[in-house]
Amino acid sequence: MxxxxxxxxxxxxxxxxxxxxxxxxxxxxxxxxxxxxxxxxxxxxxxxxxxxxxxxxxxxxxxxxxxxxxxxxxxxxxxxxxxxxxxxxxxxxxxxxxxxxGAPYSDFIFACSSYSLHAPNITAQKIAALGGTAWRHSNGLWVFIVDAEENFVMDYIPKHWEVIYQPKYPLEENAYGKLRWDIKRKW
Structure with missing residues (x-):
């Protein structure tokens, strides 16, 4: 069964x-x-x-x-x-x-495709520019994480990732009023 x-x-x-x-x-x-x-x-x-x-x-x-x-x-x-x-x-x-x-984070992780119909890596960039963490898991899916109030989480480091997009520290806005973001790659 x-x-x-x-x-x-x-x-x-x-x-x-x-x-x-x-x-x-x-x-x-x-x-x-x-x-x-x-x-x-x-x-x-x-x-x-x-x-x-x-x-x-x-x-x-x-x-x-x-x-x-x-x-x-x-x-x-x-x-x-x-x-x-x-x-x-x-x-x-x-x-x-x-x-x-794992818990307690698992319920707050969502596919980038649920946030926007754009290409997942473009959506991940948008999430990082809005102050969130988005990453590509080793299975190829782009995801992001929110907190209990559905706000983006800035500083989350996932256990399994290939690429992470996150806001740069110290936080600084770009010319469009969005946060500057950074890419971390494992390779």
């Missing part, structure tokens, strides 16, 4: 996306197109109630695109399934990082 739980955890987004797509298609074929359009919001509501997880901007955009004519709906469905696979990969890597960092 633990293997089944691990498989579900590692492929949660793909399972939800595939099941909701099939349910939506089935309802549409049965002539209930209104109900078919409500499947994704219903899945999001249940996911929020159970996991406190909200759909991101891209999920919502793909949903809206899927409401358009069938060519756009097909493109949105295919893109959504691929995005689900990426989300699952990110979640699996994030669980590894949280486990490696």
């Amino acid at each position: 633990p293997q089944a739980t691990e498989i579900i955890d590692n492929h949660n987004s793909v399972i939800k996306s595939t099941a909701s797509t099939l349910a939506s298609m089935g309802l549409d074929k049965l002539g209930n197109s209104t109900a078919s359009k409500l499947i994704a919001p219903a899945v999001w509501a249940v996911d929020y109630a159970v996991n406190e997880k909200r759909p991101d901007e891209l999920d919502i955009s793909l949903y809206v695109l899927g409401l358009l004519a069938w060519p756009a709906a097909v493109a949105a469905t295919v893109t959504g399934l691929m995005k689900s696979a990426v989300d699952d990969n990110t979640a699996m890597k994030l669980r590894q990082i949280r486990a490696a960092e």
Whole structure:
């Protein structure tokens, strides 16, 4: 049974996306197109109630695109399934990082992709310029850490990292009003 739980955890987004797509298609074929359009919001509501997880901007955009004519709906469905696979990969890597960092920090570490849709290293630079610590773990995922009030943590040194972006000390603003930041590399 633990293997089944691990498989579900590692492929949660793909399972939800595939099941909701099939349910939506089935309802549409049965002539209930209104109900078919409500499947994704219903899945999001249940996911929020159970996991406190909200759909991101891209999920919502793909949903809206899927409401358009069938060519756009097909493109949105295919893109959504691929995005689900990426989300699952990110979640699996994030669980590894949280486990490696351990308590009490693990609950406050997040993937840079959850902060912004920019490239992860660009998001990490932005986080450092705003006063936070962001790093690339050896599994390739860029992450950052916040405190209990969801403020960026400036001086955290992770246990496992390849690259760290942090504000420079003494703290000094650049010409754009952001903090100057520094890169630390292990290689």
